[in-house]
Structures are given as C-alpha cells and as structure tokens.
Amino acid sequence: EEKPKLVFTLSVNKSFSTNEPIPVTTTITNKGNTTVTISEPCIYGNTLHLDITTPSGDKLSYFGPMITGWPKTITLKPGMKTSTTINIADGNWARNPDEHKKGGYLFGENPGVYTIQAFYKTRYPPAPLTENTFWQGTLKTRKHLFTISNQKDTIDFNIHVKKTYPFKQPIPVKATLTNKGNTSLKVLDFGLDHFTITDPTGKKLHYIGPIGGLRKPIILKPGETRSITLDITKLYGENIISKYEFKPGVYQIQGHYSSGPCPWPPDWNYTDIWVGNLKTPVYNFTVVDNNLNFEISLKKLFKEDEPIQIEATITNNNNHTINVSEMGLRIKSLNFNITTPDGKTLHYTGPYIRTLPKVVSISPYSSYSIKIDDLKRVFTHYNFTAGDYNIQGHYVSGHAWGPVWKGKLNSSVHKFSIITQQKTIIHGMVYEIFHTGLPKPDEPQPMGYIKPLEGVKVTAYLIPIPIKNYIIVTQLKTQSYTTYTDEKGEYKLEIKPGTYEIQVSKEGYQKEYRIVTVSPGEKKREDFQLKKITHPPTIQGIVTESKEPIPPYKPLILDKPTPIFEPKPIANATVTAYLKYMPINHHPTPQLPVFYKTHTDTKGRYQLTLGAPGVYIVEVTKKGYQKETKQLFIKIGERKRLDFQLHRIYNPSTIMVYTYICSPPTLPMPLEEVKIKALSTWSNYSYNGITDEKGLCKLQVKPGEYIIEAYKPGYIPCRKTTIVTAVWGKTTYVKIGMKPKHIEPKVIHLGESDNGKTIYVDKDSLINLTLLTNPSTGYQWNITNINHSILNLTDHFYWGFPDQPNPPEQPIIVGASVEETWLFKPITYGETSLELKYWQPWDSNSTAKTFTVNIIIGEILFKPIN
Known part of the structure; x- marks a missing residue:
C-alpha cells in the first residue's frame, strides 16, 4: 500500500511596517494518491508550533488560550489542502510570561530581521480512530526571513531608461534611491546592483552591477536622492562569460536594490540601518537599426474617373532579418498626407480595426510592399477634382503580435495631377402625380395636368464598384451630389461618370429612388413623379x-x-x-x-x-x-x-434503423447495404429499405406496430425479431446488431454420389463437379440443362491421367478412365437444375448414363434446409 505524502509549507511577506498585522499562513497539502486523516493544525490545539527568532536572537513563545479537549480531525483526499493563518502581532507571543502579561512582545518597537519556522505534530484522538486510519508523524517547514521597519514606505527606488537606443551604442540606465520621508535614513550605498532583462526571444538575463568593494552605509536626508548610471552593454550577466550584444528588438528591464546589516567590517556603523528589498516596475526599451527605407510610388497623371493607385514599400538594407509591423491604414501603421489644389490637407482618420498588426519578417536586402487600389475610396469625404496634388507616406512600427522594430519612417513627397474631362450631367423635372384609383396594366395614369414641385431635394449617391470582389460597406453613400429643384421643378447635377442611386425627397411626399448609370461626358434626363402622402391603407x-x-x-x-x-x-x-x-x-x-x-x-x-x-x-x-x-x-x-x-403540418411517422457489426472483440461498426423490412402487425403494409454507409436506413411509414427484419448475406442478427411502434410526427429509433455468419467452405465438391440431390449453396461459394469419363471409347459428358443467368461455367478440364512411358503426343491409354471437372460460380440468388448426359455424340441413342442435381443459391442461415 502506498504511503501518504504530506507537504507542509509556510508563507509570510518579506517586510512589514511597525503598525500593521503580521499574518503567517501554514498549509498542509496531500500530494499522495491516498486519503489521509490528520489533526487540525492549530496553535491553541498544540498541533502547530511557530519558532520565531527576534533581531536580538531571543526566542518567542505562544502564551495564548489553549483548548482542553482533543483537536478536530481533518480528512484530506488526494490533491486537497488545509491552511491556517495566524497574526503573530496579536499580543499572544512573548519572550516570557511576564512580558505576555504586559501585552506581549511588541514587534513595532523592535524593527529588524526576524526568522520564523513552523512545526506540525499529530495528536492522537480517542476511538473510533485507530493508528491504521490516522496519520502519524511530524512535519516542518524551511526557515523564512521577514523585516519590520518603521520607515518601510519612505524609500523609493526606480530606474530611468529611454524608449529607444541605437544599435551597437551604449545603453545607459540610471538608478535612483530617494528618501521620501520626514527623517534621515541610513541605507547601504549602491554597489552590488543588478537588473533582470528579457530579450526579444523571451530569454531572461540577470545582469550584475560593478563590484566596488564593500557597500558602505550612507545617510539620506529627507528628500535627498542618491543615483548611479550604468551602461548595461558593459555588464556581465548570469551564465554569460562575455559581453552580451543587444541586437535590434524590444527588451524589458527591471531594477533590484537591497539594504541590510552586514557582519563586516566592524568599524562601520550598521546600527539602525534600513532593511529591505526593493524592485522597480518593468520598463520596455527598443534597440533599433535605422538602416530601413520607406517609399511610395504612383503615377504622375490620372484622369478624373481613374482610380489613384499607390504602392508602399519598406526595404531592409541590413545584413540581418528585421521584424516590422504589418502595413495597413485600418490598423494605424500606415497613413498619407495629401495636399489638395484647394489648399486642404487630407489624412486617413478611420474607420479602424481593433486588432494588433501582424509581424512581418523582412530578409536581408529585400523589401515588403502593399498596394492601395484607389485613394478615392480611402478619402471618401473629399471630391478629387482636376488639379495638382502632393502626397507623402508615413509608416509606424511598434505594437504587433510579437516583438518588432520600433520607429517611424517617412517617404519622399510626390506630385501627381488629375486632368479635366468633359462634364457628366444628370438633369430633369420633378412634379406631383395625382392619384386617380387603382393602377392596372390596361389603365394608364392620366397625364392631363402636371404640377412642378419646387424645393425638392435631389441627391445622387455613387454606388461603389467591387474591387477584387470586395466592397467597403462603410463607404456606401458617402460620395454624393445634392441639389434642389427651381420654381419650374427643374434640377441639374454635375457628377463624375459611374452608377448612382438617385433619391428625390420633399416633406409631405413619398420618396422616389432610381438607379442610373452615366458615361463620361453624357447628359442624361431623369424625370420623377412624387405622390403626396395621405393616410396610408x-x-x-x-x-x-x-x-x-x-x-x-x-x-x-x-x-x-x-x-x-x-x-x-x-x-x-x-x-x-x-x-x-x-x-x-x-x-x-x-x-x-x-x-x-x-x-x-x-x-x-x-x-x-x-x-x-x-x-x-x-x-x-x-x-x-x-x-x-x-x-x-x-x-x-x-x-x-x-x-x-x-393548417399544422405533422411530420409522417418515421422508423430510423441503425445496423452495426457486433461480433466481439471488434468494436461496433456501422454496417451498410443491409436490407431492412418493416412488416405491419395490424395490416398487410410493408416497407423496404437499405442502410447507407453510416449504417442508417430511414423508413417513412403509417402509424402502428411493425416487425423489423434485417438481412445481409454473410451476417446473422444478434438478437430475435424487433417490434417497434411508429407514431405521427415522431421518429422511432431501432438498433440491430449483425454478426458475421460461420463461413462454409468456399468450394462445394459434387460427384456421382450427388446424382438426383438438391444442393443449397452460398452465393460466394464455388461449385466443383467431377465425374469419371473415358475419352478413348468415344464417350463424353455434355451439359444438357443449366440456367446461365444463375450459374456461370468458369472452367472445364481433364485430370488424373496415368503415367506411361509413351511419348507425350500419345497421352491417353486406350480403355483407361480419367477425371473430368467443371467449375461453376453462382451469379445471383435463385434455383437451377444442372443436367448432363454421358454418350457418343454421333449416336443419339447411345446415352449410357445421366447426372442431375438441383442447385438452390441463397442464404442458408435464414432459410435452413433439413
């Protein structure tokens, strides 16, 4: 039997202020595979003991209340644990009884470094627990240190790093120690300082600062700051035997500082020195190699209806691979500044995607590019008319789904122009239509009187053309042209060529919509009729x-x-x-x-x-x-x-049959091509089906009780006939297991002893008919009756010739008999009579004997024949 495995641990903070509680937590965890019963860990039950040593070397003991009976028992299953938390600053701890009577040991008045260790011992309870069911033994934790300081929160330690540093240049890091309290403090000066650094690959490095001899105690006055600046490229780290090269990438750094008494040298005064460990927040900095080039390219001349295509490219001129952020307008890593002919400055302002860019790796001396198919679809709020434009690209690499080069790159300023084309115009008239009744195909609307409508709003919205099977939905109806009709109801719109949705609206009238396509330079008339809004039907x-x-x-x-x-x-x-x-x-x-x-x-x-x-x-x-x-x-x-x-539609009754192979030890597997038959027990209804490759057969039947039969050559059901009930609108599920039948011999041998018999054979078997014959006498066997659609003759041969010394050209000995064999293969299920006669073909009355056998081809297991 496996022995119990209990793990006993203690946890306590490293430092406390003089006026705060000092909680200590002990935990017993069952790390074994068996359940364990133990005594409850508690100070007052004499099962838990804390060994506390003060900064002066005194031992503290517990003088608090104790229970008179037995402690409770706790059962720990595998993986379970029990914890106990004690505040040792509650006044129940003292160096002697007199001190306890005066209120206990005062931790706040005795700052310094303390040691603490926990012990656990089982106390045996009375029956019914026995030694066999109750864990026996003692446990102890490792020793822990904690510090009590009356100036815990008055010391501030921090480091200062820049966000970026050039590649192969010094990386200075400034560490500062500041007294934020109201009184002077004695601390250890900088000396054995260290940093924790995580490089772009995720590897952690521990860097050790310069060792300049023993660390002297110094006095920091209120508000005074002590600092030191270290070049971390010249430091040596843990497991690093030479200077580490900070390659381009993103790094993380954290500073560490410690202060406390030292046993040497004796002439230095360490009395009342501040004791504690401090660490800074984690900061990021990037080492960059500026040998990257960013540029944009586009044509110098565009027509008014032509898309303004542009390509942005980043080139890596370094001899090593650099990871950068993916370029994209909607992920805020790419943008353009465009100066228009009317003096406006355009830049992309959204929409944006809430996701980080991907990381793109650019190999040495190679480039990475993206194309913008049309700047007009980027700056949809601006109408790009004829004139001269200036454009400059901007790229930012920083946050991404992994470490990347951080920095900003700008392209050169490029000029391009849009040339003037012939005006494209949509114009027409808007008038009121009078309702005269129900519109019919053979009853046109009378047009004897037309009332032009003034002040009608006419707006043409450009319908975007798909670009590579994509349409930017957020840009629909953003590029538009609007005008109003005059007192004659006339309107005129000068637009760019394309396909537009024309919307005509006026308060008190129903809106009208129309899709119109205009070619460059075309002048198209579109008239509109508006219906006055009345109480709707x-x-x-x-x-x-x-x-x-x-x-x-x-x-x-x-x-x-x-x-x-x-x-x-x-x-x-x-x-x-x-x-x-x-x-x-x-x-x-x-x-x-x-x-x-x-x-x-x-x-x-x-x-x-x-x-x-x-x-x-x-x-x-x-x-x-x-x-x-x-x-x-x-x-x-x-x-x-x-x-x-x-009318509610009720689904017909359905029987779903699932067939599977259930012959152990094979796991159940679906069985296909099983013939399923559902026979009604209350009528002459019957339904047939065949299972698919999943072993399923779906039968839609009339409601009632049915007997389910399953049949497949080579298989037998695992149980007796199944009876199910089909109900309107429901599906009845049936599972039928099929076992492979015992396989009869593949070859069925027939001879003269089977003459006149009825033989049952399986469809997969082979029939071997062998009869004696004497070819030297002129007699031979001939098949006189056979159903070739059921039986197929696959082979016919002679064998059993006696050995003789004569030459091979004389193989037959006169008067000697041999064996004659016919091989038949069943084609399908059915019944046939196989008849042969033994005769001399030239004499019709020479029949010496006949052979007849009736062959039934079927599944013997389902139709047993006696």
Whole structure:
C-alpha cells in the first residue's frame, strides 16, 4: 500500500511596517494518491508550533488560550489542502510570561530581521480512530526571513531608461534611491546592483552591477536622492562569460536594490540601518537599426474617373532579418498626407480595426510592399477634382503580435495631377402625380395636368464598384451630389461618370429612388413623379391554427374517435403583402414591386401599413404550418381586416434503423447495404429499405406496430425479431446488431454420389463437379440443362491421367478412365437444375448414363434446409 505524502509549507511577506498585522499562513497539502486523516493544525490545539527568532536572537513563545479537549480531525483526499493563518502581532507571543502579561512582545518597537519556522505534530484522538486510519508523524517547514521597519514606505527606488537606443551604442540606465520621508535614513550605498532583462526571444538575463568593494552605509536626508548610471552593454550577466550584444528588438528591464546589516567590517556603523528589498516596475526599451527605407510610388497623371493607385514599400538594407509591423491604414501603421489644389490637407482618420498588426519578417536586402487600389475610396469625404496634388507616406512600427522594430519612417513627397474631362450631367423635372384609383396594366395614369414641385431635394449617391470582389460597406453613400429643384421643378447635377442611386425627397411626399448609370461626358434626363402622402391603407387581422392538420390525424386504434383540435393563436408568423400589379412607370427605368412584411404578436395579431392602394397578395407563413395566401383590394386611407387559419403540418411517422457489426472483440461498426423490412402487425403494409454507409436506413411509414427484419448475406442478427411502434410526427429509433455468419467452405465438391440431390449453396461459394469419363471409347459428358443467368461455367478440364512411358503426343491409354471437372460460380440468388448426359455424340441413342442435381443459391442461415 502506498504511503501518504504530506507537504507542509509556510508563507509570510518579506517586510512589514511597525503598525500593521503580521499574518503567517501554514498549509498542509496531500500530494499522495491516498486519503489521509490528520489533526487540525492549530496553535491553541498544540498541533502547530511557530519558532520565531527576534533581531536580538531571543526566542518567542505562544502564551495564548489553549483548548482542553482533543483537536478536530481533518480528512484530506488526494490533491486537497488545509491552511491556517495566524497574526503573530496579536499580543499572544512573548519572550516570557511576564512580558505576555504586559501585552506581549511588541514587534513595532523592535524593527529588524526576524526568522520564523513552523512545526506540525499529530495528536492522537480517542476511538473510533485507530493508528491504521490516522496519520502519524511530524512535519516542518524551511526557515523564512521577514523585516519590520518603521520607515518601510519612505524609500523609493526606480530606474530611468529611454524608449529607444541605437544599435551597437551604449545603453545607459540610471538608478535612483530617494528618501521620501520626514527623517534621515541610513541605507547601504549602491554597489552590488543588478537588473533582470528579457530579450526579444523571451530569454531572461540577470545582469550584475560593478563590484566596488564593500557597500558602505550612507545617510539620506529627507528628500535627498542618491543615483548611479550604468551602461548595461558593459555588464556581465548570469551564465554569460562575455559581453552580451543587444541586437535590434524590444527588451524589458527591471531594477533590484537591497539594504541590510552586514557582519563586516566592524568599524562601520550598521546600527539602525534600513532593511529591505526593493524592485522597480518593468520598463520596455527598443534597440533599433535605422538602416530601413520607406517609399511610395504612383503615377504622375490620372484622369478624373481613374482610380489613384499607390504602392508602399519598406526595404531592409541590413545584413540581418528585421521584424516590422504589418502595413495597413485600418490598423494605424500606415497613413498619407495629401495636399489638395484647394489648399486642404487630407489624412486617413478611420474607420479602424481593433486588432494588433501582424509581424512581418523582412530578409536581408529585400523589401515588403502593399498596394492601395484607389485613394478615392480611402478619402471618401473629399471630391478629387482636376488639379495638382502632393502626397507623402508615413509608416509606424511598434505594437504587433510579437516583438518588432520600433520607429517611424517617412517617404519622399510626390506630385501627381488629375486632368479635366468633359462634364457628366444628370438633369430633369420633378412634379406631383395625382392619384386617380387603382393602377392596372390596361389603365394608364392620366397625364392631363402636371404640377412642378419646387424645393425638392435631389441627391445622387455613387454606388461603389467591387474591387477584387470586395466592397467597403462603410463607404456606401458617402460620395454624393445634392441639389434642389427651381420654381419650374427643374434640377441639374454635375457628377463624375459611374452608377448612382438617385433619391428625390420633399416633406409631405413619398420618396422616389432610381438607379442610373452615366458615361463620361453624357447628359442624361431623369424625370420623377412624387405622390403626396395621405393616410396610408392598413391591413390587420389575426392568425390562428386550423382544426384540420396536414396530413389528417389517424389514431393508432382505428375505432378510437378523432380528437378535436382547438384553434389557437399563432405567434411570430410572417405576414407579407405585395402589389399584384406593377405600378405604371412613364420612364424607361422599371420600378421595383412594393413589398411589406411583419410578424404576429403572442396573440396572433398583426398589422400592415401600406404605402399605396391597390390589389395586394397577402401571404402568411410559419415553420410547421402550410402557407396561406389571400387577395385583397384596398383604397387609400382604408382599414381592412383579413384573418388567416393555418393548417399544422405533422411530420409522417418515421422508423430510423441503425445496423452495426457486433461480433466481439471488434468494436461496433456501422454496417451498410443491409436490407431492412418493416412488416405491419395490424395490416398487410410493408416497407423496404437499405442502410447507407453510416449504417442508417430511414423508413417513412403509417402509424402502428411493425416487425423489423434485417438481412445481409454473410451476417446473422444478434438478437430475435424487433417490434417497434411508429407514431405521427415522431421518429422511432431501432438498433440491430449483425454478426458475421460461420463461413462454409468456399468450394462445394459434387460427384456421382450427388446424382438426383438438391444442393443449397452460398452465393460466394464455388461449385466443383467431377465425374469419371473415358475419352478413348468415344464417350463424353455434355451439359444438357443449366440456367446461365444463375450459374456461370468458369472452367472445364481433364485430370488424373496415368503415367506411361509413351511419348507425350500419345497421352491417353486406350480403355483407361480419367477425371473430368467443371467449375461453376453462382451469379445471383435463385434455383437451377444442372443436367448432363454421358454418350457418343454421333449416336443419339447411345446415352449410357445421366447426372442431375438441383442447385438452390441463397442464404442458408435464414432459410435452413433439413
């Protein structure tokens, strides 16, 4: 039996102020694989003891309350632990009883370095616990040091580093020690100082400062600062036998300082020296190699409708690989400053992606580039008209998904121009249309009177063309042109060539939309009709469930009456209405059909507010119900009620059969091509199917009780016939295990003794028929009856010739018999008669004997034959 394994540890802070508690925590952890029962670790139960030594070498003892009985027991399962925390500054600790009576040992009045060690010992409780169930033994922790100082928070230690340092240049780090208190302090001067540095690969290095002899105690007056500056490129670190080379990359650094009494030399005064360990925050700095080049390239001349393509490139002119941040506008590592002909300065201001750039490695003397397909799509708020432009690129490398070179690079200033093209214009008239009734295909809208509309807002929004199958969605409808109609209802827009969505709007009128494409220099007329907004027509109603489901409900017991289905409201059904006839449009651009949609509430109610009168097709749909459609004519300002009843669609009864190989020790595996048959126990219904490669066969059946049969050549079921019940709308699952049958011999040997018999053979077997024959007498066997669609003759040969000294050309000895063999292979399941006769072919009456055998090809295990 494995022995228990208990681990006993102690934890305490390294330093405390004179006026704060001193918590000490002991922990017992069961590191073994067996459960252990122990005494509760406690001071007052005499199972836990703390050995405390003061700075003067005195021992402290516990004089607090003790229990009179036995301590509690604790059961620790493997991995469990129990902890006890004690405040040793609670007045229960003293050097002797007299000191305890006066309030205990005063830690705050005795600053300095203390040692503490914990001990644990089992105390045996009374029965029923025995020595076999109770852990026996003692435990102890290692010794720990902690410091009590009346000036703990008055010393500040920090280091100062720059954010970047040039490659192969000194890296000076300044360490400072400051007295922030109101009284002078005695501390150790700098000397054996060290830093913890993490290089770009994640490796930690411990650097040791200059050792200039013994560290002398110094006095720091209030507000006084002591500092030292060290070049860490000249320091030596742990496990480093030579100077470390700070290669380009991102580094982390942390400073450490310690002060305390030393036993030497005796003539130096260490009395009342401040004792403690300090460390600074972790700072980052980067070593950079500025031998990188950043440049942009673009054409000098562009047409007004031409995209402004630009390429940005970073070139590594160093003899080593440099990691940089990925370039991108939306990740804030790339930007451009563009000076426009009208004196404006453009730079990219978003949108941005909330993610860090990737790390891109540039090999020595190679480059990394990205292309911007069109600056116009970057600066969508500005209309790039004809004129001269200046552009400069800016690149920033810093934060990324890994260590990268940090720095900023600027490209040269480049000039480019956009040349003037012929004006492209969309113009037309906006007027009011008068409603005269329901629009019909054979009833055009009368146009006898037209009222021009003044002050109509006409806006053309540029529709972006996909660039490499991508469209920047956030830039939709940002590049636009707007004007207003005059007193004659006329408008005119000078735009760039392209495809636009024209929006026409005026308060009190319905908006109109149209998609228009204009070529360079084209002048296109587009007139618009606006309808005055009146009280809109409204359709409302309620959607409920019909009493008759689809398909009709059929009870399992035929003489049981059909239950009554109570109609109930249908929530969240989709109600859709659209115009049956397209509104007549007097312009070549077709209008889209009007379309409205809503959903029913929890009570099955809905309401549709329509934008125009007319004949509407109203459809109601919901998953699990049959769609219902109605037609409705509604006038302007009219409210009509239209109710619907949906027929619930019940899924047919389904039997899902899963077949698998269950022959141990093989794990269950799906078995495909198994013939499944479901036979009704209450009617003559039967359903057939075959399992797929997953061993599944789905049968949709009428409700009722069924016997499930499974059949596959070479397999037998693992259990008896399975009976299941199929229910409307549900799927019944059946698992059938199939065992491989015992394999009969592959070759079935037949001879003259089988004449007149009926033979059952498996489809995978081979039939060997061997009969005696005497070719030298002129007699031979001939097959007179066989079904070639069931049996296939695969081979026919003679054998068993006696040895003779004659030459090979005379193989047959006159009068000697030999063996004649026919090999047959079953093709399919079925039955056939194999008949042969032994005769001389030239004499029809010479039949000496016949051979007949009836062969049945099937699965012997499922149709046993006696």
